[in-house]
Amino acid sequence: MHEMSICEGIIQVLEEQAASQHYQRVKTVWLEIGPLAMVENDALRFCFDAVTRNSLAEGARLEIIELPGLAWCLECARSVTITKRYDACSECGSYQLQVTQGEELRIKELEVE
Amino acid sequence: MCTVCGCSEGEVSIEGHQQHHGHSHDDHQHHHHSHPEEDEHQHSHTDSVVVAEGSNLHFGQGAAHAHAPGLSQSRMVQIEQDILGKNDRYAGQNRQRFDAMNLFALNLVSSPGSGKTSLLTASIEKIKGRCPVAVIEGDQQTANDADRIRATGVEAVQVNTGKGCHLDAHMVGHAMERFTDLSGGILFIENVGNLVCPAAFDLGEAHKVAILSVTEGEDKPLKYPDMFYAADLMVLNKTDLLPYLDFDVGQCIAAAKQVNPDIEVIQVSARSGEGMDDWLSWIEQRRVARIRKRIEQLNSQISLLQEMV
Ligand SMILES: Nc1nc2c(ncn2[C@@H]2O[C@H](COP(=O)(O)OP(=O)(O)O)[C@@H](O)[C@H]2O)c(=O)[nH]1
Ligand SMILES: [Mg+2]
Ligand SMILES: [Zn+2]
Ligand SMILES: [Zn+2]
Numbered sequence A: 001m002h003e004m005s006i007c008e009g010i011i012q013v014l015e016e017q018a019a020s021q022h023y024q025r026v027k028t029v030w031l032e033i034g035p036l037a038m039v040e041n042d043a044l045r046f047c048f049d050a051v052t053r054n055s056l057a058e059g060a061r062l063e064i065i066e067l068p069g070l071a072w073c074l075e076c077a078r079s080v081t082i083t084k085r086y087d088a089c090s091e092c093g094s095y096q097l098q099v100t101q102g103e104e105l106r107i108k109e110l111e112v113e
Numbered sequence B: 001m002c003t004v005c006g007c008s009e010g011e012v013s014i015e016g017h018q019q020h021h022g023h024s025h026d027d028h029q030h031h032h033h034s035h036p037e038e039d040e041h042q043h044s045h046t047d048s049v050v051v052a053e054g055s056n057l058h059f060g061q062g063a064a065h066a067h068a069p070g071l072s073q074s075r076m077v078q079i080e081q082d083i084l085g086k087n088d089r090y091a092g093q094n095r096q097r098f099d100a101m102n103l104f105a106l107n108l109v110s111s112p113g114s115g116k117t118s119l120l121t122a123s124i125e126k127i128k129g130r131c132p133v134a135v136i137e138g139d140q141q142t143a144n145d146a147d148r149i150r151a152t153g154v155e156a157v158q159v160n161t162g163k164g165c166h167l168d169a170h171m172v173g174h175a176m177e178r179f180t181d182l183s184g185g186i187l188f189i190e191n192v193g194n195l196v197c198p199a200a201f202d203l204g205e206a207h208k209v210a211i212l213s214v215t216e217g218e219d220k221p222l223k224y225p226d227m228f229y230a231a232d233l234m235v236l237n238k239t240d241l242l243p244y245l246d247f248d249v250g251q252c253i254a255a256a257k258q259v260n261p262d263i264e265v266i267q268v269s270a271r272s273g274e275g276m277d278d279w280l281s282w283i284e285q286r287r288v289a290r291i292r293k294r295i296e297q298l299n300s301q302i303s304l305l306q307e308m309v
């Protein structure tokens, strides 16, 4: 399951940062996820609880910040929102879109102690 | 944790044997694995696991984590870290290594059963002997596919990912330690059969190639857009079956182009050999293009150096 390895990636980052940021425990994790990141939020929450068990983030809360997908439409010369990789421009219907935001999958912030 | 490479224990394996079995590491903290060409192990890491048996690598699901409750006040930490950043760093190392040895690496992705291994064995029969060829085989279980590849006479390393549904760049780095010199050759990486997450894991390859067979739906590129977006080439396999199906090739190509206008498409039958020449010449063209690009890079480096003396 892909979400499982993502959660393991999260734990790795948390453990790596623990020494330099001087914390022993993580209480809340804020993630930023775009609609093109290939992640199911529900599956992610499920895995997060399983993977954080016996870790420095045991019992931590997972907060997901859903970023909008954005693309530059070459026809309209403006930024439009998208939800899928192959969405057409909502204004003119063109497929000549360059994705500018939506692939994000990152840890934004932590509450630690 | 392994003191040699920092790997912790787990379920992924890289093999040399016919098959691998589950490991239990419950009662010892240090697993035994060999690190051939120790100096080649370029990356230092403290993340996932490698357990090796011959040339079979088992990669695991992560180390046991220490529970360390703190007494201090809670506070906020901004870290802004990409979760897959670590994979991308390993992928960058792989890419450098591939470039340094002029090894052309392709990452083959598809659903299970679309014909990746069949396409590889058919291709290898035609190109082996011309340059070094090797295969990294990714599967959750069994070394069957690596055995099929070895039957053609080229080197193969099986990576069993256990529960993992994709290869990552760290596994590929370890698998690379098991080959003899592949300089100037071609490396095929057959990813785990899965059209979803292999798209997100850069392995350091020159190109991702998506294999789709005509027994699947024409709309697969729309259902799994990320994969077809990430791929530079779609190989439409099993065209020998077209007369028996109502698969609409044009519609399928249109779907792929809708997701990725730049994607190239080649139709092949690994069984009959139809289209194989197109596929092999695509590989050759791309390989030469990559070498040309590298010559350019090296030349500009040389000019920079010459200005300094
Ligand atoms: N008819 C036909 N069958 C094929 C072709 N390529 C592969 N197959 C069959 O499809 C099945 C899966 O092939 P395999 O190479 O193991 O797929 P993989 O899981 O993607 O590696 C096997 O039964 C193959 O014999 C082809 O071009 N034509
Ligand atoms: Mg296979
Ligand atoms: Zn538009
Ligand atoms: Zn390693």
Ligand SMILES: [Zn+2]
Pocket: B002, B003, B004, B005, B006, B007, B008, B033, B050
């Ligand atoms: Zn190790």
Ligand SMILES: [Zn+2]
Pocket: A001, A002, A005, B164, B165, B166, B197, B198
């Ligand atoms: Zn996966």
